[in-house]
Amino acid sequence: MIGEFSPGLILIVGALLVPLLRGHLRSAYMLALPGLAFWYLLGLDHGSFGQIQTAGTTLVTLRVDKLSLIFGYIFLVAAFLGVLYALHVDDTLQHVAGLIYAGSAVGAVFAGDLITLFIFWEGTAIASVFLIWASRTETAYRAGLRYLVIQVGSGVLLLAGAIVHYRQTGSIAFDHIGLSSLASWLIFLSFGIKCAFPLMHNWLQDAYPEATVTGTVMLSAFTTKLAVYALARSYSGTEILVPIGAAMTAFPIFYAVIENDLRRVLAYSLNNQLGFMVVGIGIGTEMAINGTVAHAFSHILYKALLFMSMGAVLFRVGTIKGSELGGLYKSMPWTASFCIVGAASISSFPLFSGFISKALIISAAMDGGYFWTWLVLLFASAGVFHHSGIKIPYFAFFAHDSGKRCDEAPGNMLCAMAITAALCVLIGLFPWQLYALLPYAVNYAPYTVEHVVTQMQLLMFSALAFTVLMRTGIYPPELRSTNVDFDWFYRKGGKGLAVATGGALQTAWDGFVTASRRATRQVIAGIYRHHGPEGMLARTWPTGDMTFWTTVILAACLILAYF
Amino acid sequence: MNDSHTAHHPAPGDKSGKAYWLDNPRNVNRIVWALYAVCALLLAIDVFVHKHGPFKIEHLFGFYGIYGFVACVALVIAAKGLRVILMRPEDYYDR
Numbered sequence: 001m002i003g004e005f006s007p008g009l010i011l012i013v014g015a016l017l018v019p020l021l022r023g024h025l026r027s028a029y030m031l032a033l034p035g036l037a038f039w040y041l042l043g044l045d046h047g048s049f050g051q052i053q054t055a056g057t058t059l060v061t062l063r064v065d066k067l068s069l070i071f072g073y074i075f076l077v078a079a080f081l082g083v084l085y086a087l088h089v090d091d092t093l094q095h096v097a098g099l100i101y102a103g104s105a106v107g108a109v110f111a112g113d114l115i116t117l118f119i120f121w122e123g124t125a126i127a128s129v130f131l132i133w134a135s136r137t138e139t140a141y142r143a144g145l146r147y148l149v150i151q152v153g154s155g156v157l158l159l160a161g162a163i164v165h166y167r168q169t170g171s172i173a174f175d176h177i178g179l180s181s182l183a184s185w186l187i188f189l190s191f192g193i194k195c196a197f198p199l200m201h202n203w204l205q206d207a208y209p210e211a212t213v214t215g216t217v218m219l220s221a222f223t224t225k226l227a228v229y230a231l232a233r234s235y236s237g238t239e240i241l242v243p244i245g246a247a248m249t250a251f252p253i254f255y256a257v258i259e260n261d262l263r264r265v266l267a268y269s270l271n272n273q274l275g276f277m278v279v280g281i282g283i284g285t286e287m288a289i290n291g292t293v294a295h296a297f298s299h300i301l302y303k304a305l306l307f308m309s310m311g312a313v314l315f316r317v318g319t320i321k322g323s324e325l326g327g328l329y330k331s332m333p334w335t336a337s338f339c340i341v342g343a344a345s346i347s348s349f350p351l352f353s354g355f356i357s358k359a360l361i362i363s364a365a366m367d368g369g370y371f372w373t374w375l376v377l378l379f380a381s382a383g384v385f386h387h388s389g390i391k392i393p394y395f396a397f398f399a400h401d402s403g404k405r406c407d408e409a410p411g412n413m414l415c416a417m418a419i420t421a422a423l424c425v426l427i428g429l430f431p432w433q434l435y436a437l438l439p440y441a442v443n444y445a446p447y448t449v450e451h452v453v454t455q456m457q458l459l460m461f462s463a464l465a466f467t468v469l470m471r472t473g474i475y476p477p478e479l480r481s482t483n484v485d486f487d488w489f490y491r492k493g494g495k496g497l498a499v500a501t502g503g504a505l506q507t508a509w510d511g512f513v514t515a516s517r518r519a520t521r522q523v524i525a526g527i528y529r530h531h532g533p534e535g536m537l538a539r540t541w542p543t544g545d546m547t548f549w550t551t552v553i554l555a556a557c558l559i560l561a562y563f
Numbered sequence: 564m565n566d567s568h569t570a571h572h573p574a575p576g577d578k579s580g581k582a583y584w585l586d587n588p589r590n591v592n593r594i595v596w597a598l599y600a601v602c603a604l605l606l607a608i609d610v611f612v613h614k615h616g617p618f619k620i621e622h623l624f625g626f627y628g629i630y631g632f633v634a635c636v637a638l639v640i641a642a643k644g645l646r647v648i649l650m651r652p653e654d655y656y657d658r
Contacts, residue, residue: 021579178589257642258650366616374618382631383638398585417605453612455607457627464602465635476643482648482656489654 004049006061007072007548008107011079019092028088030095032079037106044486048112057172060112063507066439071109071229073437074297075102078421080303080453085308085416086214090347097130105222109229113172114162114187115506117230121158121194125151126221131215132207139366142211146490147207150200151223154193157400161186177234188235195278196271196487198247202487204271205255209320213311217261220270220307221300228277245282246373249380252270255485256387259480261318262396263310266303269388273299279377280361283368286440291360293438298353298427302345305420306392309339312409312417313396322391327401335409336397338417345424347389347459348381353424355455356446363444370388382462384507386545389459390466395478440559474557526551602628 021029050062073514079102086094100376104123111117125148165183166172166466177184196204208219223434235241251271280292312335313328314320329336341352346356358381408414427434435442469475484492521527530537584590603621607627645658 119613176564253638254645255649257639285569329585330581347571368620369617371618378627378630379634379638382634385633386638401586450612450614452626453605453608454614457609457625458631459601460598461628461631462599462635465639467598467630469639474643476637476646479650480653481646482651482653483646484651484655485649507577 004062006050006107006110007037007040007044007076008103008105008110010040011099011103011106011121015096018096018099026095030087030099031080034076034083034102037103037162038073038076038080041069044069049193057115057166058113058114060173061107061116062110063112065148066437067229067233067288068109070226070293070297070437070439072106073124074300075106075109075222075225076220077104078102078300079399081304081416082214082221082419084215085311085413087412088410089212089214091134092214093130094134094212094215095159097127098215100219100482101127101131102222105226108226110176114158114165114174116157117174118155118162121190121226121234122152122155124226128219129221130189131218132211134212134215135210137210137365139460140262142144143210147193148204149558150193150225152205154190157186157193158189161188161190166419168173174230174233176236179235179238188238191230191235192244195231196248196274197244197534198251199273199486201248201252202268202485203486205252205264205267208267208270208513211263213315217304217307217311220266220303224274225271225300228274228281228292231278232289232292236281236283236289241278241282242370242373243282245278245280246376248272248278250275250383253380253383253387255483256383257391258476258481258483259320259488261479262322262325262392263307264312265304265387265392266306266310269384269429270303271408272384272448273303273346275380276358276377278451279373280364283364283370283417285364285368287360287367287442288364290435290438290440291362291364292444294357294360294434295304297434297437298357298424299421301420301427302342302353305338305417305424306346306388308413308420309335309342309416310392310396311461312413316409317404317405318395321480322395323480325396325402325404325523326399327397328406329397330406331404331406332397332408334414335417336393338392338414338421339397341388341421341424343393345428346389348455349428349459350447350452350455351425352429354425356434359446359451359455360442360444378458383460385459385462386466390463393518451452497518 011033014029014036017256018026018030042066044062046064046066048060048063052059052061079099081096082098082102086098089095101124104120104127108117108120108124109119129144129148129151132140132147134140135161161183162172164186165177165181168181168183177187179188180183193200193203208216211219231241252268252271252275256265259265259268277292277295277299280288280295282288310320313325316332317325317328319325331472345352345354348358362374362377362381365377409417431446435444461523466475490545529535532538606628609625609628616622
């Protein structure tokens with residue numbers, strides 16, 4: 001052991017020095033931070049370290065095992081790539097927020113207890129919102145606020161669950177929990193919000209496309225995969241996750257087909273890919289958990305790559321709407337090529353990363369006899385190729401030529417995309433390197449004739465469907481539009497409710513004020529009647545009356561005294 | 564976006580005159596025909612692939628291809644239909 005502190009702290013504390021540095025020194029420093037943390041990680045032994053005694057309980061800030069290590073590795077790789085992609089940005093706020101965000105995610109992964117987890121969990125929420133606000137638009141500000149409320153809410157549920165869990169079991173260990181008690185449901189809900197479960201998903205599609213070009217790349221890597229890690233740690237084999245995950249794979253792809261903002265299309269497909277991982281956690285066998293972890297690993301890379309390529313288009317062209325783009329391969333051939341590598345990886349083409357990771361989950365579903373789930377996963381696999389694999393590159397770089405001409409992406413962006421694309425291909429070519437890092441031993445060969453041929457059939461016939469629909473004009477054109485999703489309920493429905501409630505309150509208040517005024521007027525009129533100029537009590541009485549009444553009272557006193 | 568550096572060279576129709584391979588519709592047709600050929604080939608070799616899965620439906624001839632095609636067509640048509648219910652003007656939430 002070199003030391004006993006969470007590797008996340010290297011990024012978080014390191015980020016605080018970034019504002020003091022400028023130019024190339026700052027670039028080198030920021031790139032070195034994830035590298036240093038990675039090097040520290042390589043020297044760690046398995047076990048629980050960094051223990052802090054507090055308030056009668058022990059916090060474990062550094063729990064090292066195979067599950068936390070692989071997430072630690074990929075988070076640090078993603079942090080490095082995210083920093084490299086953002087090097088041209090001259091906005092210190094974004095750099096600091098990005099590093100603290102990544103550091104918090106790493107810290108959460110190595111948390112050994114629920115309180116440490118909670119602290120870093122909220123850290124990811126608060127640091128990441130600045131990547132959205134850094135767009136500095138009204139829309140981004142509002143989306144960021146909605147995002148922050150939901151993310152912090154997830155943390156509050158986690159804390160509440162942890163406290164109830166402690167009261168019930170006397171333990172705050174972040175281990176397998178399973179669904180049984182109230183506490184376990186609270187924690188499950190907290191993880192579910194961050195994992196974008198159906199009906200709790202909309203913060204993702206709402207906020208990610210509003211973040212900055214470079215911020216979205218960072219966002220795509222950490223928050224949701226941290227939730228996947230937490231679910232895999234605490235809820236593996238929880239049966240309800242299978243239908244939840246299956247629903248997650250299926251419904252976002254309908255939105256992805258008709259969405260015009262290409263970064264929002266990617267947000268929907270991110271949601272769909274999380275579904276595969278959640279199904280794997282629900283099945284809970286060694287193969288399924290391996291599949292979930294492997295898929296999270298390759299997903300972080302190809303999803304970041306896709307967001308990078310779309311970010312580069314937004315950076316150069318100024319818009320990312322499918323309806324405005326097309327023909328950009330002429331201006332940005334490298335970006336287009338890297339985008340296609342990301343598209344092939346997310347679509348699980350043989351020789352690319354998605355092929356060797358998603359297969360573990362689908363095989364686990366088959367082995368477990370989950371027939372309907374398997375059918376849904378196949379449908380979602382065809383669908384993800386359709387909207388992420390074809391739609392994204394097609395509408396941005398090909399389709400009809402929009403006539404837009406621009407420069408190729410900046411060098412640091414191209415460099416980040418090239419490394420990410422290389423990793424996607426290397427994982428596809430040498431799956432055993434990744435399999436060796438997984439929590440359990442892998443007994444699965446991805447490159448069999450059966451697997452390659454059936455996967456190619458699924459993909460090529462999906463491409464055929466796209467071609468036929470395009471050529472017959474059935475394929476829906478990209479239109480400038482907003483598609484309402486579940487967020488309608490709090491953005492319009494909630495607003496409507498607030499307006500209606502506000503209206504009712506206003507009416508009630510007005511009524512109260514009117515009634516009070518009337519009552520007050522009556523009181524005043526009453527007083528006026530008796531004390532006003534004409535009032536009986538306000539009359540000036542002559543001195544004779546006074547003498548008369550004094551005599552009467554005196555006489556009464558004498559009579560009383562006499563008796 | 565504040566940090567997007569727009570760098571248009573206003574050249575509608577690409578006046579630089581450089582002709583790209585994909586600009587020629589015949590080449591696009593070639594790609595489409597190649598796709599048809601690959602699909603036909605993949606369907607043809609299905610007979611020779613031994614499938615080990617537990618579900619009977621998977622062993623039907625050309626299951627993966629047919630399922631992929633039908634799934635995508637259904638997906639697109641359903642999504643197109645959903646536009647009727649879901650689609651709003653771009654500034655819907657800003658009103």
